[in-house]
Amino acid sequence: MKANSLTSSLPLQFPSPIKLPPPSTGIRFPSSLTPKAISISTPNTHRISINKNDDDDDSIAAFWDYQFLFISQRTETENPAVLRLVDGAIPSDFPSGTYYLTGPGMFSDDHGSTVHPLDGHGYLRAFVFEKDHEVTFMAKYVKTEAKMEEHDPETDRWRFTHRGPFSVLKGGKKLGNTKVMKNVANTSVLRWGGRLLCLWEGGDPYEIRAEDLDTVGKFCAFHGGDDHDSPSRGGGYDGGFWRFAAELLKPVLYGVFKMPPKRLLSHYKVDAQRNRLLVMSCNAEDMLLPTSHFTFYEFDSNFKLLQKKDMVIDDHLMIHDWAFTDNHYILFANRIKLDVIGAMSAISGISPMISALSVNTNKSTSPIYLIPRFGEDSKKDDWKETIVEVPSRLWLLHVGNAFETIHEDGTLDFEIHASSCSYQWFNFKKLFGYNWQTGKLDPSVMNPNETKSKQFPHLVKVSISLSKNGKCEKCSVEPLNQWPKSSDFPVINPKFSGLKHNYLYAATSSGNRRSLPSFPFDMIVKLDTVTNTVRTWFAGNRRFVGEPVLFPRR
Numbered sequence: 001m002k003a004n005s006l007t008s009s010l011p012l013q014f015p016s017p018i019k020l021p022p023p024s025t026g027i028r029f030p031s032s033l034t035p036k037a038i039s040i041s042t043p044n045t046h047r048i049s050i051n052k053n054d055d056d057d058d059s060i061a062a063f064w065d066y067q068f069l070f071i072s073q074r075t076e077t078e079n080p081a082v083l084r085l086v087d088g089a090i091p092s093d094f095p096s097g098t099y100y101l102t103g104p105g106m107f108s109d110d111h112g113s114t115v116h117p118l119d120g121h122g123y124l125r126a127f128v129f130e131k132d133h134e135v136t137f138m139a140k141y142v143k144t145e146a147k148m149e150e151h152d153p154e155t156d157r158w159r160f161t162h163r164g165p166f167s168v169l170k171g172g173k174k175l176g177n178t179k180v181m182k183n184v185a186n187t188s189v190l191r192w193g194g195r196l197l198c199l200w201e202g203g204d205p206y207e208i209r210a211e212d213l214d215t216v217g218k219f220c221a222f223h224g225g226d227d228h229d230s231p232s233r234g235g236g237y238d239g240g241f242w243r244f245a246a247e248l249l250k251p252v253l254y255g256v257f258k259m260p261p262k263r264l265l266s267h268y269k270v271d272a273q274r275n276r277l278l279v280m281s282c283n284a285e286d287m288l289l290p291t292s293h294f295t296f297y298e299f300d301s302n303f304k305l306l307q308k309k310d311m312v313i314d315d316h317l318m319i320h321d322w323a324f325t326d327n328h329y330i331l332f333a334n335r336i337k338l339d340v341i342g343a344m345s346a347i348s349g350i351s352p353m354i355s356a357l358s359v360n361t362n363k364s365t366s367p368i369y370l371i372p373r374f375g376e377d378s379k380k381d382d383w384k385e386t387i388v389e390v391p392s393r394l395w396l397l398h399v400g401n402a403f404e405t406i407h408e409d410g411t412l413d414f415e416i417h418a419s420s421c422s423y424q425w426f427n428f429k430k431l432f433g434y435n436w437q438t439g440k441l442d443p444s445v446m447n448p449n450e451t452k453s454k455q456f457p458h459l460v461k462v463s464i465s466l467s468k469n470g471k472c473e474k475c476s477v478e479p480l481n482q483w484p485k486s487s488d489f490p491v492i493n494p495k496f497s498g499l500k501h502n503y504l505y506a507a508t509s510s511g512n513r514r515s516l517p518s519f520p521f522d523m524i525v526k527l528d529t530v531t532n533t534v535r536t537w538f539a540g541n542r543r544f545v546g547e548p549v550l551f552p553r554r
C-alpha cells in the first residue's frame with residue numbers, strides 16, 4: 001500500500017523564537033473550523049479530502065499553534081463544573097463513568113525558569129459522563145513533594161527548585177543542585193483495587209482521592225519489602241566489576257540525589273483474562289551502567305502480590321514501554337550508552353541530567369527479549385529468556401499489543417504492534433523540540449522534511465517465529481497495515497490485551513499542514529488488522545488530538 005503525498009516537499013521555516021507573554025496575559029487562541037469525519041475504506045486508497053485554509057500553512061501561525069500546546073495551566077477547577085456542548089453529540093450508547101487524564105501542566109515559574117514538557121507538574125483532570133449525557137469536569141495538580149515545595153498557595157506563585165531530568169533552571173540553583181528526580185506524577189493514570197494512582201517514569205505513584213482529586217500521598221506497595229541485593233536471573237550482575245561499580249553508585253544515587261532504588265515504569269499492563277495488574281521496574285543505577293536489572297510484578301484485584309520475577313540483561317538499555325502475552329513478558333529494548341562529557345556537564349549543573357545518556361548506534365539490530373511468565377520459580381535458574389535480534393535498528397516508543405500463537409508441533413509465533421522511530425532521529429536533548437538553553441520550543445524538530453519523515457515515529461508490526469526448541473527461525477518488521485504516516489500512542493480494546501486483536505487505534509497526522517506535517521497529531525486512525533483496511537477521523541484545521549483511549553461498549 002502506497003500513499004499519495006498530500007503536500008509538496010518544502011523546507012520547513014519557522015520564525016525566530018518569540019518571547020511568550022507572561023502567564024497573566026490573556027492569549028487569544030486562533031479560530032478553528034468544525035471537525036469533519038473522514039474515512040479510508042481500503043488499504044490502497046489514501047486520498048484524504050480536507051478543506052485547506054492557506055492561512056494554516058503560515059509559518060507564524062504554525063509556530064504559535066505549537067507553543068499553545070505547552071502553555072502553563074495556572075488555575076484549578078476544584079468544584080465539578082458542567083461542560084457545555086459546543087459541537088456534535090455524545091453517542092447514545094456511550095457508557096457512563098469517569099475519564100481520568102493526567103499530563104504536564106506547569107512549564108514556567110514566576111522567577112524566569114522554564115522546564116521541559118516532560119518535567120511539568122502533573123495536572124489531573126476528571127471528565128464524569130452521566131447517564132443523562134451530562135459531563136462534569138474537575139482539574140487539580142497532584143500534590144507531589146516537588147509541587148508542595150515549588151508552589152506557594154498563599155501568593156499562588158511558583159519557584160522551581162527541582163531541576164528534573166530534562167531541564168536546567170535559569171532562576172534557581174544550578175551548581176550543587178541535587179534535586180534531579182522530580183517526581184511530577186504526570187505520565188499515566190491507574191484505577192485498580194479501589195485506588196486511583198498517578199504514575200511517573202522514575203518514582204513511586206501518588207494516590208488520589210477519586211471523589212475530589214485531592215492527593216492522599218505516595219503509594220509504595222509495588223516494590224515494598226524488595227531485597228535489592230537478592231540474586232536475579234539472566235546475567236552476570238551478581239559479581240565482578242559492574243557489581244562493584246553498582247555498589248559504589250548506590251550511596252550517591254540513593255543518598256545524594258535521593259533516587260528511589262527501584263525506578264517504576266509508568267506504563268502498566270492489565271491482563272483482563274486473569275484480572276491481574278502487571279507492572280515493571282528497573283534499578284536506579286542501571287541508567288549509568290552497561291547492565292540492566294528488571295523486575296516484573298503481578299497483582300490481583302486487591303493489590304495482593306501474586307508473583308515477582310527478576311532478571312538481569314548484560315546490556316545498557318532503556319525501556320519505556322513493554323508488552324505481555326498469555327505466557328510471556330516482552331521487552332523491545334532500546335540501546336543507550338553513557339556520555340562521559342555530557343555526564344560531567346550534567347553533574348555540574350550546566351546541562352540537563354539526561355545529557356549523561358545518548359543512543360547507542362554501534363549495532364544495526366534491535367534486541368527483543370521473550371521472558372516466560374509462569375511455570376518457574378524466580379529463585380531458580382531453571383528458566384531462560386529467548387533473545388531475538390530484529391534485523392533493523394528501531395527505537396521503540398509505545399506498544400499497542402502483543403500476542404502469541406502456539407502450534408501443534410510445538411513451534412511458537414509472536415506478533416507485536418507498536419510505534420517506533422529511528423535512532424538517527426531520537427535525541428534525548430531535543431524531545432518535543434525543547435531547547436534547554438533558551439527555554440523555547442522548535443516545531444521543526446518534530447516535523448522533519450520528507451526525506452527524513454521515515455525516521456519519525458510510525459506504526460510497525462514485528463513478527464517472530466520460534467522453533468519448538470526456542471530458536472528464532474524468522475523475524476521481520478513492516479509498517480502496520482502499510483500505514484505510512486507519522487503515528488504514535490497505539491491502543492486496543494483492553495479486554496484483548498495479550499491476546500489476538502482485530503483493531504488498533506493511534507494518533508496520527510493528516511499531513512495537511514506544510515509547516516506541521518508530522519506533529520502535533522490531528523487525526524485518529526483505526527486499523528483493521530484482519531482485513532488490512534484503514535479508517536480515519538480528522539479533528540479539523542488547527543485542532544490537535546492527544547492519546548486515544550478506547551471505551552468498550554457494555
